[in-house]
Amino acid sequence: MRQIVYRSITTAESGRAADDIPDIVRQAAARNGIEGITGLLYTEDDTFLQVIEGPSDSVSDLIARLENDARHRDLTILVDRSIAEREFGDWTMIYRDRRESIDAFDDRLRVLLAGVSDETVRHFRALQPA
Numbered sequence: 001m002r003q004i005v006y007r008s009i010t011t012a013e014s015g016r017a018a019d020d021i022p023d024i025v026r027q028a029a030a031r032n033g034i035e036g037i038t039g040l041l042y043t044e045d046d047t048f049l050q051v052i053e054g055p056s057d058s059v060s061d062l063i064a065r066l067e068n069d070a071r072h073r074d075l076t077i078l079v080d081r082s083i084a085e086r087e088f089g090d091w092t093m094i095y096r097d098r099r100e101s102i103d104a105f106d107d108r109l110r111v112l113l114a115g116v117s118d119e120t121v122r123h124f125r126a127l128q129p130a
């Protein structure tokens with residue numbers, strides 16, 4: 001299984017990456033289920049941070065689609081490694097939806113990050129306001 005963590009910048013006029021989440025997740029969740037892909041899509045201001053885990057071929061195909069997606073730019077791969085087991089659980093794509101408070105999402109994120117490699121945790125911490 002392969003794990004990718006990348007960051008990118010929204011091209012939305014509002015400058016807020018979170019504005020794109022509903023459309024992306026509607027598209028992503030069903031397809032990820034079919035492809036065996038799971039992970040987490042996180043936003044902070046204009047930045048996306050996404051963790052993708054799944055079979056190597058599925059992950060490569062998704063990265064190719066992401067690199068051609070005009071909704072974001074400057075996609076930078078931060079982590080690319082092989083993993084024995086999923087670190088982020090079985091969610092087809094976990095994210096914070098509009099109805100969930102930031103505190104509630106942060107609590108969920110803290111629980112998730114407890115089981116994750118130090119390198120990946122550092123990429124999340126780098127994005128979060130002090």
Ligand SMILES: Cc1cc2nc3c(=O)[nH]c(=O)nc-3n(C[C@H](O)[C@H](O)[C@H](O)COP(=O)(O)O)c2cc1C
Pocket residue numbers: 024027028029031032041048050062065066067069071072093
């Ligand atoms: C930040 C971001 C995250 C995305 N995450 C996923 C994802 O997890 N799975 C997925 O299938 N598509 C995801 N997409 C959408 C893909 O880039 C692509 O539009 C979609 O897979 C459909 O591709 P196609 O039109 O070439 O079939 C994401 C797009 C963006 C901008």
